[in-house]
Amino acid sequence: MSAPLADKIRPKSLADVVGQEHILAEGKPLRKIIESGTVPNMIFYGPSGVGKTTVARIIAENCGMSLYRLNGTNASVSDIKDIVAEIGTFGAVNGILLYLDEIQYLNKKQQQSLLEYIENGDITLIASTTENPYFAIFNAVISRSTVFEFKPVTADQLEPAIRRAFNIMSEEKGKDIVVSDDIIKKIAYSCGGDVRKAMNTAELAVLCGEGTENSIAVTEDSLEILAQRSNMRYDRDGDQHYDILSAFHKSVRGSDENAALHYAARLIEAGDILPLCRRMLCIASEDVGLAYPMAVPIIKACVDSALQLGLPEARLPIAEAAILLATAPKSNSAYAAINAAIEDVRNCDALDFPRHLQNKHFDGNGADIVGQHYLYPHDYPNHYVRQQYLPDALKDRIYYEFGQNKTEQAALQYRKKILGETK
Secondary structure, eight states: OOOOHHHHTOOSSGGGOOSOHHHHSTTOHHHHHHHHTOOOOEEEESOTTSSHHHHHHHHHHHHTOEEEEEETTTOOHHHHHHHHTTTTSGGGTTOEEEEEETGGGSOHHHHHTTHHHHHHTSEEEEEEESSOHHHHSOHHHHTTSEEEEOOOOOHHHHHHHHHHHHHHHHHHHTSEEEOOHHHHHHHHHHSTTOHHHHHHHHHHHHHTSEEOSSEEEOOHHHHHHHHTTTTOOOOTTSHHHHHHHHHHHHHHHTTOHHHHHHHHHHHHHTTOHHHHHHHHHHHIIIIIGGGSTTHHHHHHHHHHHHHHHOTTTTHHHHHHHHHHHHHSOOOOHHHHHHHHHHHHHHHSOOOOOOGGGSOOOOOOTTOSSOSOOOOOGGGSGGGOOOOOOSOGGGTTOOOOOOOSSHHHHHHHHHHHHHTTSOO
């Protein structure tokens, strides 16, 4: 059976690796480690198809170690024991390099079975994960390893690899492959930074091309079908999910409605609107807050509409809500105030209430103060009278600071008026 194109075109040297200049360019950390010939335990973190396995293979070849490969989705403790059994044998005379793909799928016992060997150097571990290693991998393994993050490959970086792929297929088939620069760019931009996906798309494009005796033409029509939605790099339970939500939230907070719409569109295309709706409800109080209090009921109405309509119509109230939140005045005064109040509650012992705030009840014999002596604000001018409301230990504490926006400044002026600070 013929190997996939992605395997045939896999780089044999660091110079051929696509992307990852931040760790593999001349003088960069991972490049220096590989060239030194001394390979530490490492964890490669990043999305699929960006070169983690390729770099591990190049490291193994350069250091002369025997490469063993396991995948966390189906590896067992028995598989690990089989590799351990090779320690000191002729087949592993230069040492063992274990490439463990998708390590996050191994349970604690499986990961711990490696600790002794990676610590004493009998096995050098290169593990890869598409999930945040600090959450997905046990601390004992993390503490013995160096983490390197692999990033999605840009479209400009992908283009040379795609051209090389078409050249390889042309040589194999003995035919000219007619492909325009526009088609190469479309493949590069449609694959979400995934080199493997780009190679597979190029291979399928040739298989679906219009062939003659001496050539194969890659057409726009076939590419449209093959590349549709292929740029959706998304995992509802993984880092991409939370990264997109975070990017949406920060774009709204930063009053960039265009960026907010972009990230909202990515969630809509993934069909994942419930977390987006929840995030918008949060933003209405956390970031818009008292600068525009009506944002809360308006966003709630948009969210209710979106959830009742369902996709694709849900995109309309979601867009309305995202734009309103991004363009609304901002204030986090309520957010900061409640956080400060909670901090005091956590740090202080249970504080007593001022007597005049307690529910009416019998004072008891020997009470220092008899009677509640509560002052009813509505009996006083402007419905206000000075009295202590906070516990004695916190009586001068200020949690809320009026924000610098029209709504809160109006509330501040009213406060000053009832305090008699303005006429």
